[in-house]
Amino acid sequence: MVTQNENIAKRRFRDKVSPYLFISPWIFGFLFFTLGPLVFSLIMSFYDWPVVGERTFVGLDNYKIMLTQDPLFWDSLWVTVKFGLFFVPFNITLGLLLAVLLNQKLAASGVFRTIFYLPSVISGVALVTIWGWIYSHEYGLLNFFLSMVGVEGPNWLGDPSWSLLAIVVTSLWGLGGTMLILLTGLQAIPKELYEAAKISGVPAWARLLHVTIPMLSPMLLFTLITSIISAFQQLTLALLLTGGGPLESTYFFAMYIYDNAFKHFEMGFAAANSWVMFLIILVLSMLVLKSSSAWVYYEGEMKSDKGDDDA
């Protein structure tokens, strides 16, 4: 009798505890590699904190210096915003264009889909190497093609008025992920909607505007937010393709953080920079989410059966 009771108690304990055991890898990871670092970084941002040597508490000085005395902060932020203003709309519209094209009943659409996704599977280092040659002033492929139509191409990476655009184009080459998400969304739209619209004589462009876009809006919201986040974090391309130059025309905010941390070893200052980036991303995402109730259309069932995933 006693042993049986013990068994029940044991089992109860196991059923209570074992779910937490299953999720414990993430819990520990969260504590050691996310929450801990976040708290630590916030503390660092109030210190003058070199990698080795004495640290001193400086209060809000890091933030004050950044905002009022360091022109590079504003310049790099402006470069990032300019990049985002090009990258985000193009990433989504071109991704949508490719997805719409792929969604036509074409022979070999699988092959095209694969081709469009290819650049997304390779390393940023390879991407940069490849595009570095394409943009090369003298024997670059791009300027060769331009010369064939009688245009003398600029020094893409060496001219401050073109360098940022060159980075935008390179980053757009990797829009396969966005395309794929939107394509999945398109495939989920019921065919009847289009047929009904067709029968009522709605032209193709209006079907895109009044059927496709509203039905796709939850996906568009997702890609909008992820594009904004990735625009703000852009680092590899600038680091390797232009080194931030020429004349700091491609000196991204993420590069500013990176340099402050790993070139000037001002860890406290760089931590403060990164918190500003975090806040900007957070505010932008919130604004987009807030605005979404006006333009994102949720089908009733879609919302209800996935209700707990909304965050």
Place this chain on the structure above:
Amino acid sequence: MRKILVYALMIFLSAMFIMPFYWTFMTAVKSIPELYQFPPAFWPEEFLWENFSKAWLKQPFDIYLKNSVTVVVISTFGQLFSCSLVAFGFARFDFKGRDAIFVLLLATMMIPWDVKMIPLYMEFNWLGWINTLKPLIVPSFFADAFFVFLLRQYIMTVPKEIDEAARMDGANNWQLYWRIHLPLMMPALILVGTFHFMNAWNDYLGPLIYLNDQSKYTLTLGLSMFKGLHEADITSIAAITVILVIPPLILFFFAQKYIMDGSVGSSVKG
């Protein structure tokens, strides 16, 4: 007529996406004079395959390759194991605080890497892990949020009756995970494994920040350093680039149907 236009557009766009790959490959097998030829040589007179082996020997690329493989293999294993455990926990148990914790997990996906980069560097520095492969391997044993989310969505589609039947046969929680759900998750695991493999293999910033000695370099870092030192040696750079690009491409071709069937997209809606 409209069909033809669409095809023409698709072929043109495809050419734009493929051209850079084609060009890199051709650059790798060209002779030196052909590199600087004008108009450019789109088809080399002779394919110089030895460019690959020559380039490979110019730096200890076999050591870089060994480091890359070490990181990728161990961390992929860690990611698959930890993420499937956690996803199973979220999908199949009802416990106190589950939904709140899950929202927290989703929220962590929004945290920019730049914010964690600096404190993580300090943390790994204290642990004495700088200039070792550990910072690139160990965190993957602690379940990436996005992969947990993907797997959890997948497990949710498995009928609960299967669990009940297994429990009737006396399976405990671990057996239910290991014997029933892990095999059922295989398509989703392939997807996660492929994504993680690519992330780890392609990672540049991690190795750049955490590794100092050449003997610890991964292939991406090795290539970028090589490029910095021998900028004019274009054929060698192209050859190493081709070698760097091939594994993810091959993996992608095999895992394609799992990536393309829409599990990525369908998990984000709603």
